[in-house]
Amino acid sequence: MDTSYVDNVLDNVLPELTTYIRRVLEDDRYSHLRKIPIIVSCELVVVRREQLESDTGTSDPKQVPAARAAIDALQKALGGGGDEVSCRICLEQIEQDMRVACMPCNHVYHLDCIVRWLETSHLCPLCRFALPTC
Ligand SMILES: [Zn+2]
Numbered sequence: 001m002d003t004s005y006v007d008n009v010l011d012n013v014l015p016e017l018t019t020y021i022r023r024v025l026e027d028d029r030y031s032h033l034r035k036i037p038i039i040v041s042c043e044l045v046v047v048r049r050e051q052l053e054s055d056t057g058t059s060d061p062k063q064v065p066a067a068r069a070a071i072d073a074l075q076k077a078l079g080g081g082g083d084e085v086s087c088r089i090c091l092e093q094i095e096q097d098m099r100v101a102c103m104p105c106n107h108v109y110h111l112d113c114i115v116r117w118l119e120t121s122h123l124c125p126l127c128r129f130a131l132p133t134c
């Protein structure tokens with residue numbers, strides 16, 4: 001475990017705490033009060049954020065672009081073969097005569113949408129089918 005955070009807390013928070021306590025103890029306004037020893041306990045709760053980090057980290061396989069050759073090799077066609085299909089990337093309907101691309105997994109998207117998508121992620125947005133990467 002990375003202990004720099006713990007060191008940071010010890011270096012910054014504890015002196016602040018003891019300074020505050022000393023200020024109270026030395027303050028004349030409180031001088032009539034009986035002073036008792038105090039025990040300060042410091043508990044550090046570390047919440048694991050691995051899941052969060054893996055969603056945004058660059059090591060995530062989602063963020064690996066597809067190989068250019070794999071993008072170029074996609075089956076391209078004109079959309080609107082009669083079926084009501086929408087592109088799951090932009091959620092717009094695929095109109096007749098729009099250029100579409102069919103992934104090897106048979107998912108169809110607007111050509112522009114899937115190319116832009118594959119330039120950042122090599123996984124099919126719907127089923128995570130993996131295209132080859134560089
Ligand atoms: Zn689209």
Ligand SMILES: [Zn+2]
Binds near residue numbers: 107128
């Ligand atoms: Zn797919």
